[in-house]
Amino acid sequence: MANLGILGRSVLRKSNESVRLTIIIFIGMIFGFLLGISFSSVTITKLRIPSSIFSYITDKNSVIYNHQWTTVRSQNKDSSFLKPSEASKIHVPTNPRGAERLPPGIVSSESDFFLRRLWGEPSEDLLKKQKYLITFTVGYDQRYNIDAAVKKFSDNFTILLFHYDGRVSEWDEFEWSKHAIHVSARKQTKWWFAKRFLHPDIVAPYEYIFIWDEDLGLDHFNAEEYIRLVKKHGLEISQPGLEPNNGLTWKMTERRPDREVHKETVDKPGWCKDPHSPPCAGFVEIMATVFSRGAWRCAWHMIQNDLVHGWGLDFALGKCVEPPHEKIGVVDAQWIIHQVVPSLGNQGQAENGKAPWEGVRERCKKEWTMFQDRMEAAEAAYEEKSWTASRSSAQS
Incomplete structure (x- = not known):
């Protein structure tokens, strides 16, 4: 009988532990659900998640840099960052033609024939210019x-x-x-x-x-x-x-x-x-x-x-x-x-029985005459326009 008593108490204790575990799991599920709902209303900027977590993802063929968190944090630190609606209002007449909508600081109007590497720091590409x-x-x-x-x-x-x-x-x-x-x-x-x-x-x-x-x-x-x-x-x-x-x-x-x-x-x-x-x-x-x-x-x-x-x-x-x-x-x-x-x-x-070089030479001579005619016509047009403008100015 004593053994049966001990066994009964053991079964009862395990039953109580199972009930307690079930209650904890249920409460945990409810808490998780409520936390999930509240998380969706929390803005990203309120979360202090290290940007290094999102630094880069590599595979065999590519390296993909994720700057999302850096960009968001930069927006918060610099109140002068242009919003899309403000950026669209940029118009700089002194920029090169076609680049008037760009901020002058990003305009790169000149280039070169300097060869550059596909790796490393860009500032270290050129040993000599x-x-x-x-x-x-x-x-x-x-x-x-x-x-x-x-x-x-x-x-x-x-x-x-x-x-x-x-x-x-x-x-x-x-x-x-x-x-x-x-x-x-x-x-x-x-x-x-x-x-x-x-x-x-x-x-x-x-x-x-x-x-x-x-x-x-x-x-x-x-x-x-x-x-x-x-x-x-x-x-x-x-x-x-x-x-x-x-x-x-x-x-x-x-x-x-x-x-x-x-x-x-x-x-x-x-x-x-x-x-x-x-x-x-x-x-x-x-x-x-x-x-x-x-x-x-x-x-x-x-x-x-x-x-x-x-x-x-x-x-x-x-x-x-x-x-x-x-x-x-x-x-x-x-x-x-x-x-x-x-x-x-x-x-x-070769055309009309002429050697290839003969046709090239004829084209050269024609171009010389055409260039002279165009230059003379352009200068005459300029002089006429200048004369007309000068006359109009004198009459006014």
Whole structure:
């Protein structure tokens, strides 16, 4: 009987514990339900949850940064943070065209050709920023000449190649090519590339922009010394002197061995109506032209979108500097040889029994006439408008 009593008390105690556990679970469920309801009414900003909990989620292919909590906390700390309705009211007329709705502090209106890494701190990407830009318009057949030419330019130069034959990957045989910028468009000219890829806001970091052909011999040329002479003589638009050979077209560009720089010449009778005008002064060819940053900003706007050979442009470059007969010149002490390789001409198309280069040359001559006509028409329209405005002002 004693054993039965003990067993009875044991069963009773377990029953009481089960009842107590059941009551606790039930109360816990009710409390959890009430807590869940109240949680939905609590604002996120009242919760002090460490933002590091939400720092990032990584997987095999991506890293996703969650800035939600940082953004919310920043809004609370900075009462000047613009709400969406206020941000939409931004209008800054002095911003670049199209960016008027942006706060000026975020506007990045200029760029460059500096290569950057895909990792690390952006501020540590560039070990050196090049000060000058050299561009060559090239075909693969001239690769060894370009290889020799590039070696005349120091690491102060960004190298940019415009490929008119579509062959780009083969240039990897040259170590420097792996660090150059390559732009490819089949059967296009130097000035077609320049108009589309050398916008003044893209090349703004560079003090001087070299826009050169591929068939130039640079055995007697040093780029750093050339820059020194350009600065010394105040040239905004220039070119190296040309060694007299069958590639010499204009007397102005002929090298003079007795001086560093010349800015004028005497040409054939009747060629120069004014000794300070092209082709006797204020003149360089479009073969190996070097522009200052400011001069290029003007010249780029003068390049016509459809007149891709640039013929006639050299006669108008003086409009971009003042006075042209002082700011445009030929650097004799650093000279080159025009090798006269008709590589781009061979990219033309044979028509009506004519060789490809003949069609290209005809197009060049037509463009020269068209450019002159457009310039004269534009100047006449400007003068007429100015005269009308002046007359109206005088009458009022």
